Amino acid sequence: PQPAPLLWHQTSSSHANMVPPLRTFIVAAFILSMGMYYVPSSPAAKPRIEFFLKSLLMSNALVGLERSDLTGVRHYRVLPGRFPEGMKYHFDGLATVMKLEFLAGGKLNISVKPFESAAERGYATCDFFGSGTGPTNVLIPHVCFQNPGVNLLPFKDQLWLTIDTNAWGLMDPTTLETLPNKVVTSGQTLNAHPACDQKTKECFVQHPCTISPVGRQVCFSRLESVDNGNLKTEPFATATLKEQAVLQHSHSPCLTQNYLVSKLDRFVWRNPAGNNHRGLLRLMHQGESNEWMITSRPHVSDAANVTRIARSNVSFVNNHFVNCYETETGDVVVDTMATTSAYLDSYFDTTLSQPPNWTEIFKQAMRCTVPVHSGDISCQPLLPNDENLFFDYPTFNPKWKMSPESRYFYAIAGDANSLWFDRVIKVDSHRRKIVSVWQSPGTYVTEASFIPNADSEKSEDSGVLLTISYKQGDSTSHVTLLDPKDLTLKESVAVGEIVPFHAHGVSCVDGQCYSNP
Numbered sequence: 001p002q003p004a005p006l007l008w009h010q011t012s013s014s015h016a017n018m019v020p021p022l023r024t025f026i027v028a029a030f031i032l033s034m035g036m037y038y039v040p041s042s043p044a045a046k047p048r049i050e051f052f053l054k055s056l057l058m059s060n061a062l063v064g065l066e067r068s069d070l071t072g073v074r075h076y077r078v079l080p081g082r083f084p085e086g087m088k089y090h091f092d093g094l095a096t097v098m099k100l101e102f103l104a105g106g107k108l109n110i111s112v113k114p115f116e117s118a119a120e121r122g123y124a125t126c127d128f129f130g131s132g133t134g135p136t137n138v139l140i141p142h143v144c145f146q147n148p149g150v151n152l153l154p155f156k157d158q159l160w161l162t163i164d165t166n167a168w169g170l171m172d173p174t175t176l177e178t179l180p181n182k183v184v185t186s187g188q189t190l191n192a193h194p195a196c197d198q199k200t201k202e203c204f205v206q207h208p209c210t211i212s213p214v215g216r217q218v219c220f221s222r223l224e225s226v227d228n229g230n231l232k233t234e235p236f237a238t239a240t241l242k243e244q245a246v247l248q249h250s251h252s253p254c255l256t257q258n259y260l261v262s263k264l265d266r267f268v269w270r271n272p273a274g275n276n277h278r279g280l281l282r283l284m285h286q287g288e289s290n291e292w293m294i295t296s297r298p299h300v301s302d303a304a305n306v307t308r309i310a311r312s313n314v315s316f317v318n319n320h321f322v323n324c325y326e327t328e329t330g331d332v333v334v335d336t337m338a339t340t341s342a343y344l345d346s347y348f349d350t351t352l353s354q355p356p357n358w359t360e361i362f363k364q365a366m367r368c369t370v371p372v373h374s375g376d377i378s379c380q381p382l383l384p385n386d387e388n389l390f391f392d393y394p395t396f397n398p399k400w401k402m403s404p405e406s407r408y409f410y411a412i413a414g415d416a417n418s419l420w421f422d423r424v425i426k427v428d429s430h431r432r433k434i435v436s437v438w439q440s441p442g443t444y445v446t447e448a449s450f451i452p453n454a455d456s457e458k459s460e461d462s463g464v465l466l467t468i469s470y471k472q473g474d475s476t477s478h479v480t481l482l483d484p485k486d487l488t489l490k491e492s493v494a495v496g497e498i499v500p501f502h503a504h505g506v507s508c509v510d511g512q513c514y515s516n517p
Helices: 013-036 118-125 343-347
Strands: 060-064 074-082 094-103 107-114 151-155 158-162 169-171 195-197 202-208 214-225 231-249 259-263 265-269 284-287 289-296 307-321 332-339 366-370 378-381 389-395 408-415 423-428 433-438 449-452 463-471 477-482 489-494 505-509 512-514
Touching: 060 489, 074 107, 074 151, 094 118, 094 158, 151 505, 202 231, 202 259, 214 289, 231 289, 231 307, 259 307, 259 332, 284 343, 307 366, 307 378, 307 389, 332 389, 449 505
Parallel strands: none
Antiparallel strands: 060 107, 074 094, 074 505, 094 107, 151 158, 158 169, 195 202, 202 214, 214 231, 231 265, 259 289, 265 284, 289 307, 307 332, 332 366, 366 378, 389 408, 408 423, 423 433, 449 463, 463 477, 477 489, 505 512
């Protein structure tokens, strides 16, 4: 996740051909570390904000809106919706989808359903392994790795639940029923945020080229539909890293009209004696690297084609890219939400019980200039005058994707005194400054999704921002709607339950569903 923490779930029996290398690699190492450095179980620490490690109890609700202009819009959110006993890592919460349907007459219909993974169906009867959980019972032969709770991908009338492994899931966008389909791919990892072109209806993923969890070969592939409803990856570009990478992944690659850009992140080993964690994060954490992959999209002519590995002047973990675009000189510009190798540790119960150490988990957001054909990548602070504000989960008007004329994006943010993200900000990326802020005392926010309207193609900040907010001490979260022009509050309605903090959402307007980002 995210921005969303990275969840290293693989699948159970439905993806059996993908499981053995990763299961053997991780679980055997974990068992060894447990034997050498046993840490007794302890009760979960109380989180500093109630929407962490909080199971969602609601299934549906119908609420009224007074000032809604969103009739016909469908909005989906994926949540860590259920926390079985003993689960102490927030983004290991079992994947759940919340669907918001804006109806005529000022009504909002809210539906909630869990993704019916093996863990959801029988957590106690399988061996669950996640980022910060498990193995829960290595004596049980049935392994539960699948838990696609990071992002959503609307692709050719399907609604995929995505994660940074190959263990994606599929739900019916109308009924939210879980479907048995999967992604057929050669590697163990994929991207929670595939790079998608709304106009050509193409989506691309970056991943290791082989099934091995360790390797040097990295690929870009195009997602293709299969007749049985599955997806498959069709590789078209390959590059070679200088050194072996463990669980190479790219949370959020991006694309322009002609190129694809990916930050090549990976995991590195750490001493399990130095922490009390469980799951993958006891053995490893994300490494701060400076390697990137740049490749031409498949339609680019051979004469102009490029595939190469490049290095930036700064090492970091890329949580999320914002909006990539090509310059007149032929470079690609990408803004990135940069984090440290400690970011994923911030979602354990022990860290969630304490005020966040923002500088330990976030680096400054950066603007990186990527020379396509040769040379190193240069990254500089994106907002040089706002170095004490920490922000992530960027969104923007999808009608302006890949456009160098795009100047606005939105994010959720906090400062050194914030207990978590407690405001929504609007950034003018041309002037490289924050131009608007929405904040309410004691209120914490999730991603502010941009919902376009009929004027969004001509006016970049015409539309609606939707965030699910929570005020500390309340018994319910709120669907909060903001005006993208100045972040004034349009409306906020209670949903009836506390919605857990979560990563991402996608919207469908006038029959068109938009990917994130």
